[in-house]
Each structure stands twice: as C-alpha cells, then as structure tokens.
Amino acid sequence: MLHIASNPSLKGLSVLSPKIVYSTHTGKDITLDLLMPQIPEDACEKRYPLIVFIQGSAWHFPDTNYEIPQLARFADDGFVVASVTHRNIEEGHPAPAFLQDVKTAIRFLRANAEQYHIDPDKVLAFGTSSGGNTSLLLGLTGDMPEFKTDEYPEFSDSVCAVIDCFGPTDLTAFLESPQPEVRSEAAALFTLFCGGTLDKELLKKMSPINYVQEGKSYVPFMIAHGSADPTVSFSQSEQLVKRLEECGAQVSFICVDGAVHEGNFWSRELWDIFRGFMKTQAGL
Secondary structure (H helix, E strand, O other): OOOOOOOOOOOOOEEEEEEEEEEOOOOOOEEEEEEEEOOOHHHOOOOEEEEEEEOOOOOOOOOOOOOHHHHHHHHHHOOEEEEEOOOOHHHOOOOOHHHHHHHHHHHHHHHOOOOOOEEEEEEEEEEEOHHHHHHHHHHHOOOOHHHOOOOOOOOOOOOOEEEEEOOOOOHHHHHHOOOHHHHHHHHHHHHHHOOOOOOHHHHHHOOHHHHOOOOOOOOOEEEEEEOOOOOOOHHHHHHHHHHHHHOOOOEEEEEEOOOOOOHHHOOHHHHHHHHHHHHHHHOO
C-alpha cells in the first residue's frame, strides 16, 4: 500500500468559472471566463494577483477557450486569470469598443475583488495578436477618461505589467506595405475596425507606439514575436521596443526564431519565461 500526504492547502488545484457577465451597458451581455486557485475554507481572505488575458481575434470575438490549458498553469502558480471577450467589429462595434470593454472588465474585477479573491493592486495584462495590441494599450492608457465607460467608474483600469505576443503596434503601417495584397486585406479589416470608413486618425489612436513619449513613467513590458510571422511583421515589435527603450521603459524582448503567427510560436520554454515574468512582477 502506498501512503501519500493530503493537500489541505489545495496547492496546485484550480477551478474554471465560465461566462461571468461583466458588462451589460450595450444591452447585450459581455462575458469573461475566470480561472482561480482552489481556496481552503480557512483561507477565504486570501488574495491573488490577476492576469487579464485577451486572445487574438483580429478584433472580432475572442475564443476564450483557446489558451485555457496553458493559462491553467498560472492558476496553479497562484494567479486568478480572466480570459476576456469584447465586442466584435464585424457586428458594428468599431474601435475603441474592444479597449473600452476590456478596461470595463478590469474595473468589474476590481469592484468584485473580494468575491474573486483578487489583489486589486496586482493586475497584469497579457494578450496575443489583436489581444497583444489591446494589452499594450492597457499598459499605456491606464485610466484615460476617453476610454472609460459608465460601468464601475470609481475603479481603476490600469495594469502593473504587460506581456504582448505579436501584437500590431502601428496600425497605419499595414496600409503602407509594399505588398498589394497586404494593403488590400488591411484596408478591408481596418474599414470594419473604424466603423465603415478608413479613418487614419483612429488607427493612429489605436496604435500603442503613439503613446510612448519621453518624460512618462511606464509599467514593465515583455514583448515576444516570431521572426517569420507573415501576419504581423516582426518589425512592428522591434520598433515599439526601440521606442520604449529610448523613453526609459523596462522592456524585455523575445525573438522566437522561425516562428509564425500562433502555431510553432508556442513552446513550454516560452510559457515558462512568461510565468517567471508574471511571478516576478506580482512578487510571488
């Protein structure tokens, strides 16, 4: 007979709570899925740092299930993880609706920090592709009034660190590509993004690189990009990293050699790097 110790602390165990409604102001429920460490009854006051994850979707509707198996490892490490949906540009919700929604989700989670065992002072953003663009904007536009809705206005939507994976950093650059097919696809996408008219000023407003200015303070950034990405040019991340470094930001840059957009970009090594960064920023 094998005897093993019990696990009264429930360490390494997590629970998934799907489809939590965080916003109703549009008349339609907007939801998030929440991964949480399992908590013993005698530790109900315990609080955990929060990771807000935004799956890439070309600003359509994020698939919150796509990275759940990998994100569960963060819950094992002692994070609450929210995989967030937002309004869809194809359904008539142009920018900045996606950013307003994710900021609302952050304020909702802070407003309900006690219920979800969240430490409201330790909120981190993590996103891929269009979600990477969103996570960068979260790190660069914290509490800007123009991106705030009426829901939970007394709470902050700022974050304390950012991981961005292959996110577009300069949206106008897609329209200036030397490849005609890239310009054509970008024009179609960004016409939806802008609500029916190709508004270059709005594209600039939704480009993270335009918020990086000297004399400002910045949260820490970790930026990762595949060198063979055919969808979002590696140069997009290169240029943002250079600009952040020029302005004194703490930024770590990872080139995934030969990686495309998603797919072979991912590895256990990369996830372990991300976990280490998040744990450092959260003080775990």
